[in-house]
Amino acid sequence: MSQTLSPIAAGLWTDEPSPRLIGGRLPSGKIIFPMPKGDSARDVEVYPLSRSGTLWSWTRQDFRPKEPYTGPEAFEPYLLGFVELPNETIVETRITEAKLEDLKLGMTMEFVVVSFDEHRSTYAFRPEKKL
C-alpha cells in the first residue's frame, strides 16, 4: 500500500496499523455504517468495526458507471458485495483479490485498504488469507 494515496473520504476508516471501518452505535445498541455526519450524528457513538466477517452477497460491476462515479477512465470490471460483521452490521464494500467464481455465500472475508485511482485509496474486503 503506497503511502502517497489519500483516503477517498475522511473518517471512513481508522488511522492505525490495522485500520478498521468507522461505524456508529445508536442509543438502541444497533450498529450502522458509515458514521453519520451533522445532526444525524447526535447520540451516535463512534464505533470502529470488526476487520473480519462473512460474505453476505456479491456481484461484479461490468460497465463503467456514470457520474458520480470518479474511478479511472480506463475501466476494469470490479467486484463488490456485502460482508456481515458478526453482531455488528452488514457493510457494502469493494471486493478485492478474488475472481467472481471464487466467491461463496458465507466465506470469511477480511478488511483491507486498496488504491482507488492514482491518488486515492478506498476500502475493500478480500477472502481471508490462510496463513
Added chain:
Amino acid sequence: MRDVYIIGAGIHAFGRTEGRSGRDQGVYSVREAMADAGLEWGDVECAYGGSAAAGNADIMVNELGLTGLPFINVSNGCATGGSALASARNAIAAGEFDIALAVGFDKHPRGAFNAKPADYGLPEWYGETGMMLTTQFFALKIQRYMHLHGISRETLGRVAEKAFRNGERAEHAWRRSPVDLDTIMNAPMINDPLTKYMFCSPAEGAVALILASEKKVKELGADAVKIASVAVRTRPPGSFEVFAPSVDIDNGGKPTVLASNAAFNTAGIGPEDIDVAQLQDTESGAEIMHMAENGFCKDGEQEQWLAEGRTEITGMLPVNTDGGCLACGEPVGASGLRQVYENTVQLRGRGGARQVPNSPKTAYSHVYGAPGLSGVAILER
C-alpha cells in the same frame, strides 16, 4: 368511505418518442383516458400527478384547459403513480369529489439511472466509488436469494423470455419482439447474475386513469372496474434496499410485505383469490422475489412455477401480461400506473391477443422502488 371505480384508462406508448416531451405524453394519455370514459376535461373535478424527471404535472392545464380544478403535484420516486392513484381514490372515497384524475409520465435519458448521493442523504464517496447503482442492488439481492432458496440462472432467463413474449402482444410495450432463452442467457453481463436482457431500461411513457364515485358510474353507465384497495408503504427496520451502505444484521423486513398485507386486508381477499398480477420487474430477479414477497408463493417455489409456466398468460396466475418493465421500459412516474392500466384492460376483457382467459375478476398490481417503498392496488370486476 365510498367505493371508488376506474372508468377511464389512457396510455401513451412506452419506449422512446423523439420530439414529444414527457409532459406532452402525459397530456396525450389524459385525453385518451377522457375519451375512454366519455368525459370532457371540464368534467374532471380534481387531479393528482407527477413525474420523476419530466417536470410538474399541474402545468398540463395549459393544454387541457384552465378549468380552475385543484391539481396536486406528486413527487414520490418510484411510487409517484401509485401515490397519485391513492390520493385520487381518497379524494373520491372521502366524498369531496366525484371524478378525479391520476396521471404519471416520464422521459429519462438513455442508460442506467445515476442518482446523486446527496438526494438520498448519502456521503459523496458512496457514489464516487461506484457502489450507488440500482442495477447492483438488484443483482446483490437476487444473488443471495438464489443461493438461499435454490433459484437457477435459467429461471431468471425464463422470466425475461416471458416478458418479451407478452410484450409482443401489447400495443403500448417498447420491446415487441420475442427473445429466445439462449440469447437472454448468453447476452453481456451487466451485474452478475443478471444479463442485459434481464434488466429493464429507463424509458418514456405516460398513463392516466379517471376515477369516479359509484353515483357517477351509474349516471354515466360506465365500463367500470372497482378499486378494492390501494396501499403505499415505506420500509420497515432491517429491510435491504436500494442505496444502502449497510444493512441491519436483524434483516428481513420488506416494504412490499407491508403494502401487500395492507391491501389484501382492506380488500378482504387473499393471494389465492387473484386472477392476474402485475409485479415490479425492474429485472428478472425482482419478479421472482416479488412473487413471494406479495404472498403468491413460498420462497424457492418460483423455480417450479416458472418451469411449469404457471405465470404465463394461460397459466394459473398470469404475471406481467403486457411484458412488465422488462418489455415496456421504466418511465418512473408512469410505471406503477401502467400496471393498473393493464389490470383495467384485463378486467374489462379488452386485452386482445394478451387477454387472460376466463374473464378474470380480480387483479393485483405492485410497484417497488427507491429508497424502499411499495405500492399495491387490487382491482375487482
